[in-house]
Amino acid sequence: MDAALRDAGLSDVIEDIEIRLLLEALNLRYHYDFRNYAQASIRRRLKQARQRLGMPTFSALQEALLHDKAMLPQLLGYLTVQVSEMFRDPSYFRAIREKVVPVLRTYPSLRIWIAGCSGGEELYSLVILFREEGLEERTIFYATDISQEALETASRGIYALDRIKGFTENHRLSGGKSSLSDYYTTGYGGAVFDKSLRDRVVFSDHSLVTDAVFAEMQLISCRNVLIYFNRELQNRAIGLFRDSLVRGGFLGLGSKENLRFSAHADGFANFVRDEKIYQRREG
Known part of the structure; x- marks a missing residue:
């Protein structure tokens, strides 16, 4: 296997672990349970949150969430965002x-x-x-x-x-x-x-x-x-x-x-x- 592909695969595995731990922390610390949300959607939203909140990794985002209550509403804003309109459909x-x-x-x-x-x-x-x-x-x-x-x-x-x-x-x-x-x-x-x-x-x-x-x-x-x-x-x-x-x-x-x-x-x-x-x- 090409080394670059192997490293990319390992990076994805590590990210998956970090995301699972982050969602566990969110549930245990604040009782918001996103663990059974569709994974593709939750991963996309968490990536957006991590980037916009200036966190280098999901582990860093987890640490901030655990130790700074001000991080909770910011993260929820990304996890719960819905695009809607009046009389939609x-x-x-x-x-x-x-x-x-x-x-x-x-x-x-x-x-x-x-x-x-x-x-x-x-x-x-x-x-x-x-x-x-x-x-x-x-x-x-x-x-x-x-x-x-x-x-x-x-x-x-x-x-x-x-x-x-x-x-x-x-x-x-x-x-x-x-x-x-x-x-x-x-x-x-x-x-x-x-x-x-x-x-x-x-x-x-x-x-x-x-x-x-x-x-x-x-x-x-x-x-x-x-x-x-x-x-x-x-x-x-x-x-x-x-x-x-x-x-x-x-x-x-x-x-x-x-x-x-x-x-x-x-x-x-x-x-x-x-x-x-x-x-x-x-x-």
């Missing part, structure tokens, strides 16, 4: 509006869980949709994430102005019954969404990896989160969603996610197949 929100909302109208009160809410784009999309459909006043929205920084961003509801054009078009395509501009004002260099949209929102840190059932929900929307989990962790999360839903409640996933290979697939029926919206079976 408008056909999903149109299906919620046209297919799911008529069923939800039959409940006297509603609990909606946005799991992995990131910066809040999906949360505000659902609150606006429920307001337009006349359901906001009977609904409590639970917005959860493992990142405190993400929750703070979501609770502020301020987005860059250059994103608003895309948000507006998505809202229109989702079947919006008003103008998105009715819900925000411009200021602070961005679009500030009306604080009344948060009147019925509960922000909470919650981990799909380690935490338990979250109340009894009529709708759980968890989009583009499971793609970062390995099969074992996906099964845990889907089981958690099943146990957190009322019978007949709904689960919405991302466009590239499904229940096909889940151990809990029999607990759900396809409700809107093309939009990855499922309904918990009665039995």
Whole structure:
């Protein structure tokens, strides 16, 4: 074997060991468990964190994490970053509006869980949709994430102005019954969404990896989160969603996610197949 190739292979092995130890340290020290996230994704994000935080090795990053609490939110920012937008995949929100909302109208009160809410784009999309459909006043929205920084961003509801054009078009395509501009004002260099949209929102840190059932929900929307989990962790999360839903409640996933290979697939029926919206079976 060529010496350069042999050295490169050894370097990869050492990096793998360092990453495993770093994730163990993160779990043991701070109780954030990323050990069963998809390895390709977690490796890519950790490499980006190591480079941008100026660490020569993952071992150096681990040492900094163990001895400096200020490093934790910085690292979580890389590990939990999600790119989202309001009314992302408008056909999903149109299906919620046209297919799911008529069923939800039959409940006297509603609990909606946005799991992995990131910066809040999906949360505000659902609150606006429920307001337009006349359901906001009977609904409590639970917005959860493992990142405190993400929750703070979501609770502020301020987005860059250059994103608003895309948000507006998505809202229109989702079947919006008003103008998105009715819900925000411009200021602070961005679009500030009306604080009344948060009147019925509960922000909470919650981990799909380690935490338990979250109340009894009529709708759980968890989009583009499971793609970062390995099969074992996906099964845990889907089981958690099943146990957190009322019978007949709904689960919405991302466009590239499904229940096909889940151990809990029999607990759900396809409700809107093309939009990855499922309904918990009665039995």
